[in-house]
Amino acid sequence: MTHPMEPTPSLGAHEHRHWEIADLLPQTVFETDLHGMLLYANRRAFDMFGYTPQEIQGGINVLTTLAPESIPQALENISSLLRGEIQSGNEYVALRKDGTRFPVLIYASLIYEKERAVGMRGLVVDISERKRSEEAIVINESKFRAIYDQAKHLAGILNPDGILLETNRMAREFIGQAENRFIGKPFWLTPWWAHSPQAQETLKEAIKRAIQGETVTFETTHTNFQGELRNIDFSITPVFNPNGKIYCLIPEGRDITERKRSEQALRESEQRFRNLFEKSLDAYLLFTHGVITDCNEASLTLLRASRSQLIGLTQHSLFPDRQPDGTLSREKAAIIAQALIAQGSIRFEWVCRRMDGTEVWVDIALQALGTGDHPAHLLASLRDITARKKAEQEHERLQVQLLQAQKMESVGRLAGGVAHDFNNMLGAIIGYAELGLKKIEAESRLKNYLEEILKAARRSASLTGQLLAFARKQTILPRVLDLNETVEGMIDILRRLIGESITLTWRPEPDLWRVKLDPAQVDQVLANLCVNARDAISDIGTILIETKNITLDESFCGARKDCVPGQYVLLSVTDNGCGMDADTQTRVFEPFFTTKKVGQGTGLGLSTVYGIVSQNNGFIHFESEPGRGTRFKIHVPRYAGPLFETDVKKGGSMPTARGETILLVEDEGAILEMGTLMLRSLGYTILPAATPSEALRLVQTHEGPIDLLISDVIMPAMNGKDLSDQLKQIKPGIKCLFMSGYTADIIAKHGMLDEAIHFIQKPFSIPEMATKIRGLLDEPSPPPSGSQERPSSE
Secondary structure, three states, rough: OOOOOOOOOOOHHHHHHHHHHHHHOOEEEEEEOOOOOEEEEHHHHHHHHHHHHHHHOOEEEEEEEOOOHHHHHHHHHHHHHOOOOOOOOOEEEEEOOOEEEEEEEEEEEEEEEOEEEEEEEEEEOOOOHHHHHHHHHHHHEEEEEHHHHOOOOOEEEEEEEEEEEEEEEHHHHHHEEEEHHHHOOHHHHHOOOOHHHHHHHHHHHHHHHHHHOOOOEEEEEEEEEOOOOOEEEEEEEEEEOOOOOOEEEEEEEEEEHHHHHHHHHHHHHHHHHHHHHHHHHOOEEEEEEOOEEEEEEHHHHOOOHHHHHHHEEHHHHHHOEOOOOOOOOHHHHHHHHHHHHHHHHEEEEEEOOOOOOOEEEEEEEEEEOOOOOOOOOOEEEEEEEEHHHHHHHHHHHHHHHHHHHHHHHHHHHHHHHHHHHHHHHHHHHHHHHHHHHHHOOOHHHHHHHHHHHHHHHHHHHHHHHHHHHOOOOEOOOOOOOHHHHHHHHHHHHHHHHHHOEEEEEEOOOOOOOOOOEEEHHHHHHHHHHHHHHHHHHOOOOOEEEEEEEEOHHHHHHHHOOOOOEEEEEEEEEOOOOOOOHHHHHHHOOOOOOOOOOOOOOOOHHHHHOOOOOOOOEEEEEEEEEOOOOEEEEEEEEEOOOOOOOOOOOOOOOOOOOOEEEEEEEEEHHHHHHHHHHHHHHOOOOOEOOOOHHHHHHHHHHOOOOOOEEEEOOOOOOHHHHHHHHHHHHOOOOOOOEEEOOOOOOOEEEOOEEEOOOEEEEOOOOHHHHHHHHHHHHHOOOOOOOOOOOOOOOO
């Protein structure tokens, strides 16, 4: 192959082999004359400078391949070479044909011929890669130096013997001294370690371990230029050369004083929290992913558990199946969880299940600890509110009782007002019907009509009496009695009342305490309770009547608004009938409430019993369960006063007048007329008066004696009691009989008549009025002032 540019002819033929070898070199090899004109270049020159062989053959000066700024240096180096000075390679900036620049290293020498310099020979090396590497090293060194000096921690460089070679800016500023004061000294004798011999020994040991190839870390302290002792997290890292030997050691120190203070503050805070957590009266539970991971002493007490029992339990382990409102605990907990996610904290009332199976009302405050939709930790504060919930329930129960009492009182006032006018009308109906019956023959058809009118009027009077009894407006005449004797007298009647399919058992307690009651009211109570029990029994069954002495204390009465501690006689009526559901129990004493079919009950039976018991300062309650029966328990206060002898007169035929005169006062015209006819039919002389003022005039103008005043209680201008008091001043010996359908406490305190007051309830029959008048007229006059009735020996 022919070389594109042959060597100079002056060269020997034996050197042609050298040029062939030169073509294989990666550097450019060239020859020039002493003026720099190119005589020869190897193949690498074409690639390096971008010229073709033809362009080079045309003649080119090597100086044109250099950048303008490199030509002066090249000329100087050529002159030096011609002067015989020995040169090593020189660096230039070369130019390619396309104008691109690149660094080169040129080695040149003279060509001699017969000891005369005839040209130059040289080698061109492209050093672009080396320059790039050097620049990268410089850049990296700059970066390292910038990072090293700008680092926010202390740093330096030690030789393998521990001698300090250099430090960064932070290290120098820390001690406030110039670098030349400690460079070249053993590191342990520098100002950072001078404050503590113990720290120096620790550092020496660390350097020994680092020289063995270990990265050593430890905590120490340094004193800064302000004299502050700072906590330092220190490390020494060995740096190895390519041969695997220790090149240097890098000591680094990070000021962790603030971190240590924060850690200490955190420890103190945690300790304070732990003290509050453990000593708090509220129960605290810490949940992690729904599992209890911590708890305090109060929680152990509240939940009746040991710490080992609680730790590891899930939150659902503390839930009963349902909450008091009937909601499933898990469903309610899911709703609470959604609210907690939205709000971060939530407070609510809940029933928890203790470890012993009992339940407790708690006020719970939940606080999410962490972020996100499902925080990992949850702190629960629990406070026992069982006592408060019981108090609220008791308050609610008493409120219901109060509303019931107010409702019954309102109905009572209405009933009392209606009863007054209603009894007046019934009185006229009954009186005229009885007078009519006395005037007609027994076979007359009118007699049947009048008897039916009389029956209907008496049934209406009974209904009015029940209304008054419920309203506690019924006028009664209580007396001291043995309840056993009174009940005993009713047993046969009650057996006939309830029927043969029901067994009535009577169980009296011996030596029963005395009570003060109207016997007629006792009969009314027993009849109503037994009829109610009978209707609750579908076929065959039993009714048990019991009496018992009982003493009630504060604990029993505390939960009952109408009960006061003391001694009572208990009268109970128990059946094994159908019992009552919860709704019925809340309305059992409500007037006109009945579970019977239309036309089979008035709904006044139990409300009448309630009114009678309340009127006599007692109280009633009941126990009932559907399918198990009902027990009504009536507590009547024990009578502790003296016992008096009384004469009990049993009547025979209807008594009549013995020449007496009666002053009859009634503001209702029909009753006045009917009463006048009734009393005259009994043979009495009657002085009728429509008003109290008219009655006073009659007394003053009547010349004969007046034996008895019969007066309505409620009248316009003056009531019957005030009229009686005025007449007694005019006629001191006159006796008084009051009549009314509703006394309104004028002659009776809370419906109870004083034993000195004589009273007949409207509506009344002729025999009832005749018996009452005769008994009153035949009574001896009241004893002189100051005398007393003789107590019995009982």
